[in-house]
Amino acid sequence: MTLNRRLFLGGVAAGSALLSAPMVLGQAKPRVVVIGGGAGGATIARYLAKDSKGALDVTLIEANPIYTTCFFSNLYLGGFRDFESLQHGYDKIAAGGVTVITDMATAVDRAAKTVTLAGGQTLGYDRLVLSPGIDFKEGSVAGWSLADAEVMPHAYKAGPQTQLLKRQIEAMPQGGTFAMVAPPNPYRCPPGPYERISMVAWWLKQHNPTAKILLIDPKDKYSKQALFEEGWQKHYPGMVERIGPDMGGNAVEVRPASMEVVIDGEAEKVDVCNVIPGQMAGKIAALAGVTADSGWAPVHPDSMKSKTDDNIWVLGDSSAQGDMPKSGFSANSQAKIAAMAIRGDLLGAKVFPAKYANTCWSLIAADDGVKVGAAYEPTPEKIASVQSFISQTGEDAALRKATYEESLGWYAGITADIFG
Numbered sequence: 001m002t003l004n005r006r007l008f009l010g011g012v013a014a015g016s017a018l019l020s021a022p023m024v025l026g027q028a029k030p031r032v033v034v035i036g037g038g039a040g041g042a043t044i045a046r047y048l049a050k051d052s053k054g055a056l057d058v059t060l061i062e063a064n065p066i067y068t069t070c071f072f073s074n075l076y077l078g079g080f081r082d083f084e085s086l087q088h089g090y091d092k093i094a095a096g097g098v099t100v101i102t103d104m105a106t107a108v109d110r111a112a113k114t115v116t117l118a119g120g121q122t123l124g125y126d127r128l129v130l131s132p133g134i135d136f137k138e139g140s141v142a143g144w145s146l147a148d149a150e151v152m153p154h155a156y157k158a159g160p161q162t163q164l165l166k167r168q169i170e171a172m173p174q175g176g177t178f179a180m181v182a183p184p185n186p187y188r189c190p191p192g193p194y195e196r197i198s199m200v201a202w203w204l205k206q207h208n209p210t211a212k213i214l215l216i217d218p219k220d221k222y223s224k225q226a227l228f229e230e231g232w233q234k235h236y237p238g239m240v241e242r243i244g245p246d247m248g249g250n251a252v253e254v255r256p257a258s259m260e261v262v263i264d265g266e267a268e269k270v271d272v273c274n275v276i277p278g279q280m281a282g283k284i285a286a287l288a289g290v291t292a293d294s295g296w297a298p299v300h301p302d303s304m305k306s307k308t309d310d311n312i313w314v315l316g317d318s319s320a321q322g323d324m325p326k327s328g329f330s331a332n333s334q335a336k337i338a339a340m341a342i343r344g345d346l347l348g349a350k351v352f353p354a355k356y357a358n359t360c361w362s363l364i365a366a367d368d369g370v371k372v373g374a375a376y377e378p379t380p381e382k383i384a385s386v387q388s389f390i391s392q393t394g395e396d397a398a399l400r401k402a403t404y405e406e407s408l409g410w411y412a413g414i415t416a417d418i419f420g
């Protein structure tokens with residue numbers, strides 16, 4: 001009896017020691033690996049850990065130790081934000097129970113259910129979430145490849161590229177030309193290029209008022225077009241010239257070596273050229289074999305689960321889901337639905353019907369904010385817009401200021417929701 005009791009006590013002691021060893025603890029729990037610590041990936045990692053209260057083993061793999069938001073990066077170009085205000089770390093996510101690994105995921109073996117990292121580590125998973133954002137389609141703009149981004153930056157993944165573009169704008173000669181090659185559909189942040197034109201115009205108006213902006217666009221129409229055009233006319237008359245597809249905007253060639261853009265056979269010298277190329281899902285999604293010919297990854301509209309593999313979820317820009325724009329707001333909204341679905345799948349937690357939301361704010365000039373947004377619900381075919389709204393032309397200054405102030409609250413709120 002005494003011996004048994006001693007053994008029992010010894011067993012408890014040994015058991016406690018084992019329980020505090022994460023490997024043993026980890027083996028007992030379902031493992032969720034998330035690739036990409038941006039708007040979609042960081043949100044789902046945080047929510048899975050928080051809402052499962054330790055019942056899931058959650059690992060977040062992110063290539064960079066610090067995330068720089070694309071959202072509000074145009075405001076940095078306009079001089080409304082400093083660069084540091086766009087940067088967020090992963091300490092709070094780690095403190096919330098997520099294992100954060102700073103490394104690049106290089107391969108997914110769907111049969112073995114493993115992810116391989118550039119550093120050599122191999123991680124097993126029960127469910128895998130991919131939220132790797134976008135990559136660029138080589139050859140989508142004649143004369144430009146990723147190797148030219150140091151001369152003609154895209155600044156469409158925020159970080160050093162955004163800082164380079166700002167330095168280039170600041171170094172423009174008086175009366176110089178800023179050109180942008182806008183991307184074809186579909187791409188990340190539909191109003192993003194046009195908000196950027198507005199913010200560059202704002203900065204130039206203060207520091208280089210005789211400068212010109214050339215917007216070369218392959219699309220017939222674009223997001224919030226009437227609002228942007230009204231704003232450019234009001235704040236920057238004569239500064240912005242848009243060359244649409246009818247004028248050769250869909251067949252531009254760029255020459256990084258001579259800083260020229262060639263439109264309709266005519267070469268023009270420019271001082272800055274912001275090339276935003278055609279886009280596709282972040283490369284790891286294709287390596288995992290979950291993308292379609294379109295370059296994006298089809299998902300079930302009610303859960304964001306991949307249509308190719310029941311153990312994989314795809315969030316944010318990489319997903320092909322229907323009507324939602326590729327935005328940080330959308331990725332964050334989708335991540336919460338996916339977190340609920342994965343907890344239902346692995347832990348039997350209750351799953352409620354999916355409802356998604358998005359709003360995209362844009363700043364046209366100081367205190368002149370506009371927005372477009374919608375509520376979304378899944379249909380059997382896609383995530384469908386069920387109710388939408390958009391700012392109107394001719395709105396008064398007080399409403400535009402209130403809309404801008406709303407966007408400041410949104411940025412503070414969503415970055416806290418994503419990163420803790």
Ligand SMILES: Cc1cc2nc3c(=O)[nH]c(=O)nc-3n(C[C@H](O)[C@H](O)[C@H](O)COP(=O)(O)OP(=O)(O)OC[C@H]3O[C@@H](n4cnc5c(N)ncnc54)[C@H](O)[C@@H]3O)c2cc1C
Binds near residue numbers: 156
């Ligand atoms: C100029 C601009 C302005 C914008 N403004 C807004 C706005 O006002 N509002 C809004 O809602 N959205 C805005 N967006 C869009 C928004 O930034 C994206 O839609 C959003 O970030 C998408 O989230 P995501 O999780 O899909 O990808 P991301 O946030 O890009 O995250 C992807 C992450 O995955 C990592 N990664 C990729 N591959 C790997 C790998 N193999 N291994 C490890 N890590 C990997 C990347 O380093 C990155 O951190 C804007 C975008 C731009 C360019």
